[in-house]
Amino acid sequence: MNHYIERNIHWIFPLPAVVFVVSMMGFPVLYTLWVSLTDWSMASGGEANFVGLSNYISLLQDERFYNSVWLTGYFTILAVGVETVLGVAIALVLNRDFKGQNIAKTILLLPMVATPVAIGLAWTLFYEPTIGLGNYALKLLGLPASSWLASKDSVIPALAIVDIWEWTPMVTLIVLAGLAALPTDPFEAAEVDGATRWQVLRFVTLPLLLPTILVAVILRSIDAFKTFDIIYTMTAGGPGFASETLNIYGYNLAFGYFRFGAASSVLVALLALVLGFNLLVLWTRKRTEQ
Amino acid sequence: MTNESLLSKILWGGLVVLVLIPFFFPFLWILSASFKTQAQIVAMPPVWVFTPTLENYARVFVEQDFGRFLLNSSIIAVGSTLLSLVIGLPAAYTISRYKQNSIGVFILLARLMPGISYLIPWYILFSKLRMIDTFSALIASHMLVGLPLIVWIMVNYFDGLPHELEEAAQVDGCTLQGAFFKIVLPLSGPGIITASTLSFLFSWNNFMFSLVLSAEETKTLPIAVYNFVSYADVSWGPVMAATVVIIAPAIILTMVFQRYVIKGLTMGAVKG
Numbered sequence: 001m002n003h004y005i006e007r008n009i010h011w012i013f014p015l016p017a018v019v020f021v022v023s024m025m026g027f028p029v030l031y032t033l034w035v036s037l038t039d040w041s042m043a044s045g046g047e048a049n050f051v052g053l054s055n056y057i058s059l060l061q062d063e064r065f066y067n068s069v070w071l072t073g074y075f076t077i078l079a080v081g082v083e084t085v086l087g088v089a090i091a092l093v094l095n096r097d098f099k100g101q102n103i104a105k106t107i108l109l110l111p112m113v114a115t116p117v118a119i120g121l122a123w124t125l126f127y128e129p130t131i132g133l134g135n136y137a138l139k140l141l142g143l144p145a146s147s148w149l150a151s152k153d154s155v156i157p158a159l160a161i162v163d164i165w166e167w168t169p170m171v172t173l174i175v176l177a178g179l180a181a182l183p184t185d186p187f188e189a190a191e192v193d194g195a196t197r198w199q200v201l202r203f204v205t206l207p208l209l210l211p212t213i214l215v216a217v218i219l220r221s222i223d224a225f226k227t228f229d230i231i232y233t234m235t236a237g238g239p240g241f242a243s244e245t246l247n248i249y250g251y252n253l254a255f256g257y258f259r260f261g262a263a264s265s266v267l268v269a270l271l272a273l274v275l276g277f278n279l280l281v282l283w284t285r286k287r288t289e290q
Numbered sequence: 291m292t293n294e295s296l297l298s299k300i301l302w303g304g305l306v307v308l309v310l311i312p313f314f315f316p317f318l319w320i321l322s323a324s325f326k327t328q329a330q331i332v333a334m335p336p337v338w339v340f341t342p343t344l345e346n347y348a349r350v351f352v353e354q355d356f357g358r359f360l361l362n363s364s365i366i367a368v369g370s371t372l373l374s375l376v377i378g379l380p381a382a383y384t385i386s387r388y389k390q391n392s393i394g395v396f397i398l399l400a401r402l403m404p405g406i407s408y409l410i411p412w413y414i415l416f417s418k419l420r421m422i423d424t425f426s427a428l429i430a431s432h433m434l435v436g437l438p439l440i441v442w443i444m445v446n447y448f449d450g451l452p453h454e455l456e457e458a459a460q461v462d463g464c465t466l467q468g469a470f471f472k473i474v475l476p477l478s479g480p481g482i483i484t485a486s487t488l489s490f491l492f493s494w495n496n497f498m499f500s501l502v503l504s505a506e507e508t509k510t511l512p513i514a515v516y517n518f519v520s521y522a523d524v525s526w527g528p529v530m531a532a533t534v535v536i537i538a539p540a541i542i543l544t545m546v547f548q549r550y551v552i553k554g555l556t557m558g559a560v561k562g
Contacts, residue, residue, distance in 0.1 A: 006465045010388045013467075017381035017397060017437060024434045025400045028411035035410060090309050093302075104306065106548045107314050113544045113551070114317075115495040117512040118533040121519060122320050125526055131332040133319070169313060170555065177556045226404045229497045233516060247406055254410050255502060267407045278402055 029271070036264035041257075048261070055265035065266065067241055068249040069273075075156050075245060076224040079163040084217055086164065087171025088209070092201070094172070095179045105176075108169035116166070120233035123162045124149065127234075149235055152242030159243060162230050167223075171216045178212030179205075218281050225274060246270045317541075324530040331526045346531035354528070356535055359514040363536075365425060366510060367493040370432035371486050374440050379482075382444035383470055387453075394445060401438040408434065409502050416503060423505040431499040436489035439554075443488070446557050447481030448474070484550040484557075487543060491551075494540055511536040 005012055036055055040048035059065050094104055111119070127134045127148035135145040148158045186204045195203070228247045231237070237244035237252060244252070250270060254263035323331050325342035350356045385394040412431060413422075421427040451474065459469040475482075497512040504510060515532045544551050 002465050002467070005467050009466050010384050010390065013380035013384040014390065014393050016377040017441065018393060020377060020433065020437065021397050021400055024412075024430060025403065025408060028408040028415075029403070031411040031414075032407055093305055093309055098303075098306075100306075102548065104310055105552060106545055107310050109544050109548065109551055110317060110541060111313050112555070113491050113495075113540045114537040115497075115512055115515070115533075115540060117495075117497045117516050118536050119316075121515065121529055122316060122533055124519075125323075125331075125529070126316070131334055133336060136334060136336060165312065165316070173552055174556045222402060226406075228406065229495075229512075232497075232501075247404060250406055251409075251498075255413075260410055264410060267404070267410070270404055271407050274402060274404055 032264045032267055032271075035260055036268045038261045040261040041259040051261070055261050058262070059265050059269065064241060064244070064249060065269070068244050068246045068266075069269075071156060071243060072225060072245040072247070075160055075163075075227065075243075076221060078157065079160040079167075079224050079227075080217060080220045082160070082164050083168045083171050083220055084213065087168045087216065088175050088213060090168065091172045091175035091179060092205075095176060105173070108172055111166045112169055114166075116229035117233050119162065119166065120230040123165075123230075124234050127158060150239060152239055155235060155239065155243045159231055159234060162234070163224060163227060166230075167220060171213075171220060174216040174219075175209065175212060178209055181212075182208050222274065222278070225277070246273070317537075320530050320533055320537075323526065324534045326527060326530075328525055328527055331530075346527040347535075349525075349528045350531045350535060354514065354518070354532070356511075356514060356532065359509055359511045360535070360539075362425075362508055363494055363511040366428045366432055366508070367490045369425065369429040370436050370493050371440075371489040373429065374433050374436035374489055375482065375486065378437050378440040378485075379444060379475070379478075380470070382441045383448055383474065385441065386445045386448035394441070397441050398438050400434050401442070405435070405498055409498070412499075413502050422503060423507045425508055427503050428500060428508055428510075431503055432493040432496055435492050435496065439488055439492065440485040443485040443554055443557055444478070444481055447478060447484075451477065480550065480553075483547060484554040487547045487550050488554040491540055491543065 035048065037050060037052060038048040039051045039054070094101070126132050129135055129145065129147060129150065132148075134148055138145055146154050146158075149155050182205070186208065187200065190200050190204050226247060227245065228251070231243055231245060231248055232251070235243045237248040241249075246266065247270065250263050250266040253259050253266060257263075324346055325344070326337070326340055327343055327345070330337045330340050381393070381397065384390060385397075408431075412427075416422050416424075416427045455473050455477070456466060456469040459473050460466060464472065495512065496510070497516070500508075500510040500513050501516075504513065515529070515536050518529050518532050
């Protein structure tokens, strides 16, 4: 018996995990694909009739869909962009041995591990136009008050700020790890050549850090794209549809309007975008490794 | 670096503090608000000195029964983490040892896909099986987040363990699976702590799955906190107290296992 296990360990050991993922991910995704080809909804009385690609055709004519794609892109690029710049800057500041480094790193971890829903609620209070600290802080700085989450022009930036607060530490920690792994030769050579601090930063540190920064950007982009908790908690897609990203739109269609067929097509579109992005990343990596 | 002036060091130290304040301040503010009355919270300009009150926490635990939600969240987080370890550790081992990259990528795919794409089928499936609002359904759904995480971390960890150990054991007549359980696993403490802590944290914080799959019986903390806010009149004090209750365990866990959490979150991002 033991012999059998040993000889076949290479499939016995992974089997439960694979079976689990197939049943909890594989089949559900295929099922979602199937549902996207039906007209299943409350209106159809719980019956799922095959309608081919008609959900997708409607989707391509759906303004709300294009709106959600745009908003998702806007949010992701804004949030990840700022997170990257800030994250790298902070990492460079923190990159030296000092006594409180562990405390600093722990503080940086806090926004990442605090429950997003709770954070969303706290920031909602912060953004409250009259009683929130947000406008109070603006007043102290001599700036005009903002409607933050209440206006369709400021809602995405306001949400992005929360994401930035939560996840800049992630970029910082990854870059700090990258900085620690950098080779010392280029820096010694630069010192010998008499380079100034800024020159070292521009011509040695940052180029060497680029692969690490890229990894951080990719990881963050994938997650920012899928952001759900804080948006749902703070605005549920509002005001109107001004913060209805793809995720939220899909969720609202499925569990708000109970239009499973339509919702599934939105989710398949979301899936396609996420997978497409990942394939692009993989393909680019393969190209650059040559 | 050694000939840096004292002034330069002080300035830099100030910069570090300045940089850290925005990330730390909201927690201080949430904590203080949880001890304030509604009037003190809505006061503008903000009230910094006040006598604390425990009435918000009383409301949260007594009126709102948060003790039960704490228990629910714990059961699901611990359950999903344990089960993910049971099926994930052996899988991670063979993926690492036999370089089974396709299996690895398949399991990791679950980490990349948006969770919402599973929700409709899960909702339908669990409804049909009358498993909505059961711990099994929730644990299973949370495992789909925990398992890829655990596999990812442990594959990286096992890659770093030398093969000599199992080989020596096998020379002594041990089977490979025996070597796995008796030698490799006991040496995998750090990796397992990293993986478990992250799996627990992500389960604890999970909102979307519980939103759809749980109801009264299995309501978790994130849902309870979310439900706290009624649209008519928000009592911010209890909301802040609820916030403290839900993030406190996560924060304590993170502080204790800080090194492991950082390792887990940055793993694979940096080569070597």
